Amino acid sequence: MSAANEPAKPWLALAVDRGFAGRLRRAALLGGAPAWALACLLVWQQPWLIYPKLLCITLCSLGWLGTAAWLHARAEHQRRLLGHVIEAMASGDYNQRLRLQGGSAEPDALATQLNALVDSLHQQRLQSLAAERLAENVLQTLDVAVFAFDAQERLQLANPSALGLLRRAREHALGRSAAELGLDELLRADPEALREQVFPGAAGLWRLRQHRYEVEGQARRLLFVSDLKQVLRSEELQAWQRLLRVLSHEVNNSLAPIASLSDTLRRRLDALSPGAHLPPDDWRAEQAEALGLIEERARHLADFVRRHAQLARPLEPRMQRFDLLALLRRLPALLPQAQLTLEFDGISPDAALDFYGDPGLMEQLFINLLKNGIEAGGAPLLLRLKLRLQAEPLQISLLDRGCGLANPANLFVPYYTTKAQGSGIGLVLARQIAECHQGSLQLLPRSDGPGCQALLRFARPQG
Numbered sequence: 001m002s003a004a005n006e007p008a009k010p011w012l013a014l015a016v017d018r019g020f021a022g023r024l025r026r027a028a029l030l031g032g033a034p035a036w037a038l039a040c041l042l043v044w045q046q047p048w049l050i051y052p053k054l055l056c057i058t059l060c061s062l063g064w065l066g067t068a069a070w071l072h073a074r075a076e077h078q079r080r081l082l083g084h085v086i087e088a089m090a091s092g093d094y095n096q097r098l099r100l101q102g103g104s105a106e107p108d109a110l111a112t113q114l115n116a117l118v119d120s121l122h123q124q125r126l127q128s129l130a131a132e133r134l135a136e137n138v139l140q141t142l143d144v145a146v147f148a149f150d151a152q153e154r155l156q157l158a159n160p161s162a163l164g165l166l167r168r169a170r171e172h173a174l175g176r177s178a179a180e181l182g183l184d185e186l187l188r189a190d191p192e193a194l195r196e197q198v199f200p201g202a203a204g205l206w207r208l209r210q211h212r213y214e215v216e217g218q219a220r221r222l223l224f225v226s227d228l229k230q231v232l233r234s235e236e237l238q239a240w241q242r243l244l245r246v247l248s249h250e251v252n253n254s255l256a257p258i259a260s261l262s263d264t265l266r267r268r269l270d271a272l273s274p275g276a277h278l279p280p281d282d283w284r285a286e287q288a289e290a291l292g293l294i295e296e297r298a299r300h301l302a303d304f305v306r307r308h309a310q311l312a313r314p315l316e317p318r319m320q321r322f323d324l325l326a327l328l329r330r331l332p333a334l335l336p337q338a339q340l341t342l343e344f345d346g347i348s349p350d351a352a353l354d355f356y357g358d359p360g361l362m363e364q365l366f367i368n369l370l371k372n373g374i375e376a377g378g379a380p381l382l383l384r385l386k387l388r389l390q391a392e393p394l395q396i397s398l399l400d401r402g403c404g405l406a407n408p409a410n411l412f413v414p415y416y417t418t419k420a421q422g423s424g425i426g427l428v429l430a431r432q433i434a435e436c437h438q439g440s441l442q443l444l445p446r447s448d449g450p451g452c453q454a455l456l457r458f459a460r461p462q463g
Contacts, residue, residue, distance in 0.1 A: 021072050021073075021075040021076040021079060022072070024071050024072060024075045025068050025069070025071060025072035025075075028067060028068035028071045028072075029064075029065075029068045032064045032067065032068065033064075035064070036060055036061065036064045039056075039057075039060045040057050040060060043056040043057055043060070044057070081098060082098070082114070084096055085097070085098055085114060085118065089118060089121060092125070094118050094119075094121060094122035094125065096118070097115050097118060098110075098111035098114055098115055139159045140159055140160060142159055142161060143161055143226075143227070144161060144224050144225065144226045145158075145159065145161040145162035145164075145165050145224070145225040145226075146158065146159045146161070146162055146222065146223070146224055146225075147162050147183065147222070147223040147225070148220060148221070148222050148223075149178060149187070149220065149221045149222075149223065150218065150220055151218045151219050151220065152177070153177055153178040153179075153184070153187065153221075154175055154176065154177050154178075155173055155174055155175065155176055155177075155178070155181060155183075156174065156175075156220070157174070158170065158173055158174065162225070164201050164202070165199040165200070165201045165202055165225065166181055166199065166200055166201060167199075167200040167201040167459075168181075168200075182199075182200075183223070186208055186223060186225070187210070187221065187223060189208055190208075191208045191209055191210050193208075194206070194207055194228060195207075195208060196440060196442065198393045198439075198440060198457045198458075198459060199459065200393075200459055201438075201459055202227070202438055202459055203393070203435075203438055203439050203440040203457060203458065203459050204227050204228070204435070204440060205227075205228045206225050206226060206227060206228060207225075207226045207228050208223065208224070208225060208226075209223075209224035209226070210222065210223055210224070211224070251301060258294060258298045259295060259298040259299070259302075262291045262292075262294040262295040262298065263295065266288065266291050266292070266295075315361065315432055315433065315436050317357060317358035317361050317433075317436055317437070318358050318360075319356060319357055319358060320356070320357075320358070320359070321354055321355070321356055322354075322355060322357070322359045323352045323353060323354065323355070324353045324354075324355035324362070325347075325349070325351060325352060325353045326352070327359060327362060327363055327366075328342060328366070329342065329349075330363075331366055331367075331370065334363075334367065335367065335370050335371070335374070337374060338370045338373065338374055338380070338381045339380030339381065340370065340380070340381045340382075341380065341381070341382050343382060357437045358437075361433045361436075361437075362433065362437070364429070364433065365429075365430050365433040365434060365456075366398075368426040368427070368429060368430040369398050369426075369427075369430055369454045370398070371426060372426050372427060372430075372454070373398060373400035373402065373452070373454070376400055376402030376403065376452065377401075377402045377403065380401070381398060381399065381400050381401075382398070382399040382400075393457045393458060393459060394457065394458040395455070395456070395457050396455075396456040396457075397453055397454070397455050397456070398453070398454040398456075399446060399451060399452075399453050400451045400452055401449070401450060401451045402450070402451050402452055403450070403451075404445050404446075404450060404451060404452055405443060405444075405445055405452055427441075427443070434456055434458075437458060438458060438459040439456060439457060439458035439459065440456070440457050441454065441455070441456055442454075442455045442457075443455075
């Protein structure tokens with residue numbers, strides 16, 4: 001547009017001259033040339049003096065050249081107006097319009113069609129912006145983590161849930177490769193299978209979904225990561241809580257009269273006078289033994305209800321910063337029968353490791369795992385702490401020398417146990433404690449010999 005206003009450059013003038021305006025000017029000159037020549041011939045044949053003849057020929061020439069110049073200027077003006085509108089449309093500005101001629105009886109068809117096109121594009125632009133805002137608002141509020149990668153597997157888009165998993169700010173995540181973010185395995189994983197994964201910001205059971213699309217002919221991929229463990233564990237916990245409330249109510253209703261009656265009968269037997277007619281001693285001993293058994297079972301049942309009712313109470317950790325290594329160093333003294341050996345990989349045994357959590361619950365977690373290893377006959381035990389980089393997950397392994405995993409499918413089913421003295425709730429509580437600290441617990445067979453490995457992984461070392 002501005003180039004047409006610089007006639008000092010010959011190549012620009014040539015380009016303008018070769019345009020529609022230049023062709024119109026040449027057409028006007030060629031079309032008016034016969035009329036100008038005829039007019040000059042008629043004027044020259046008149047019996048006038050030479051000066052009037054030259055004056056008439058000059059006026060005819062000026063009229064001819066002026067008409068061609070006016071047509072050229074008019075066409076150039078219309079071209080510039082049209083260029084302004086098209087340039088504004090290309091830049092996304094739809095406020096430019098072509099004005100209709102004031103003296104025209106009918107509207108200009110080209111101007112009307114172009115203005116209608118501008119209005120249509122403006123409406124489509126508004127609808128597109130509204131759809132983009134709606135999609136962005138939905139994406140921002142989704143609990144599902146959404147990652148968008150380009151053809152080179154570089155992150156182009158991530159919603160707040162995805163950034164929370166990565167524990168990165170948007171400017172530190174966008175543009176990085178999937179390998180740098182630790183997501184390359186997820187892009188190649190089976191999208192139909194559930195996956196245990198520890199992210200820097202969370203750990204759990206995840207469902208993966210992928211969707212391919214194209215932008216300007218380049219393949220892109222969307223990765224959806226849904227947290228299933230929280231939903232499944234919540235539903236499972238609520239079901240067991242309802243069952244435990246019913247069992248506790250019914251059992252307690254029976255325990256109170258059983259314990260009271262057994263105690264009353266025993267006191268009455270003890271209160272019999274020596275001179276009264278008494279049953280044989282063997283009968284009395286049998287009755288006392290039976291009553292003692294009733295009382296013992298009643299107390300055992302009461303203790304059973306008390307211990308198992310803690311599954312019905314949600315964990316309420318009191319989060320604080322504490323030294324996790326100091327807690328681990330106390331474990332051998334807490335359970336000497338475990339013959340526990342501590343092994344540190346990537347960190348000094350005398351160092352301090354800040355961890356954000358509930359120290360009481362974390363201690364209970366390790367005690368439950370140690371007792372599970374002892375009951376499996378796996379002493380001596382080995383507790384291995386693995387910490388290589390600050391950005392990597394904290395990994396703690398407890399290795400025993402027991403018989404291994406008898407039924408892996410039922411490991412975390414409440415009340416299920418293969419041990420003679422087991423209660424079936426230790427592993428369930430241990431997993432709940434790990435998950436409320438953004439961690440995961442897995443029981444795996446040992447690869448270096450007989451026994452089992454309890455593998456704890458937390459999102460990242462706290463502090």
